Amino acid sequence: AQSVSQHNHHVILSEAASLELGCNYSYGGTVNLFWYVQYPGQHLQLLLKYFSGDPLVKGIKGFEAEFIKSKFSFNLRKPSVQWSDTAEYFCAVMPPEGGADGLTFGKGTHLIIQP
Amino acid sequence: GAGVSQSPRYKVAKRGQDVALRCDPISGHVSLFWYQQALGQGPEFLTYFQNEAQLDKSGLPSDRFFAERPEGSVSTLKIQRTQQEDSAVYLCASSSPGLANNEQFFGPGTRLTVL
Numbered sequence: 274a275q276s277v278s279q280h281n282h283h284v285i286l287s288e289a290a291s292l293e294l295g296c297n298y299s300y301g302g303t304v305n306l307f308w309y310v311q312y313p314g315q316h317l318q319l320l321l322k323y324f325s326g327d328p329l330v331k332g333i334k335g336f337e338a339e340f341i342k343s344k345f346s347f348n349l350r351k352p353s354v355q356w357s358d359t360a361e362y363f364c365a366v367m368p369p370e371g372g373a374d375g376l377t378f379g380k381g382t383h384l385i386i387q388p
Numbered sequence: 389g390a391g392v393s394q395s396p397r398y399k400v401a402k403r404g405q406d407v408a409l410r411c412d413p414i415s416g417h418v419s420l421f422w423y424q425q426a427l428g429q430g431p432e433f434l435t436y437f438q439n440e441a442q443l444d445k446s447g448l449p450s451d452r453f454f455a456e457r458p459e460g461s462v463s464t465l466k467i468q469r470t471q472q473e474d475s476a477v478y479l480c481a482s483s484s485p486g487l488a489n490n491e492q493f494f495g496p497g498t499r500l501t502v503l
């Protein structure tokens with residue numbers, strides 16, 4: 274079974290700071306990788322995803338993530354954060370055949386951006 | 389909108405009561421997932437439907453949990469004889485094979501509090 278580890282449970286940054294949230298997964302085969310975001314009072318939304326091809330993936334709102342297969346990592350980055358980026362961020366994996374396996378999520382990182 | 393909807397949004401139950409949580413997936417989505425998200429944790433997979441067939445229920449924590457999707461659209465998650473440890477947000481997601489690479493779209497969740 275796969276598992277996902279997010280290194281930081283809470284991160285506090287000032288506006289305009291650069292962001293990197295760590296995500297490592299354990300799974301023996303090929304995986305699809307996701308970052309979801311949950312803004313306060315809202316439901317989970319997809320930020321970006323990696324299925325194949327270019328390991329540097331660009332998502333919405335200026336976020337990007339890099340898949341490094343040798344490190345089993347899929348870290349999320351943003352060069353300059355905004356106050357509106359305050360949210361809970363979840364890394365998730367799924368085998369490519371999807372279906373019954375569902376998504377395996379990390380425990381999440383609570384990001385607070387101070388104005 | 390045409391997103392996933394869930395009802396009720398909040399449910400308070402006394403220990404021992406039965407509860408039923410409803411999920412309306414995106415119209416036409418074949419796959420439906422239920423997740424449980426405890427406080428401070430990431431969502432954890434409970435069960436999966438493809439149309440009306442429940443193909444995986446390995447994540448259901450006990451035989452008090454039961455899910456159904458009799459007509460392949462709306463789904464209900466039922467919890468019998470609720471316990472305090474059942475307190476969590478219950479998330480529903482839907483997807484459709486072949487569309488958007490199986491991306492799962494999440495509903496707002498039902499927050500269950502068992503007193």
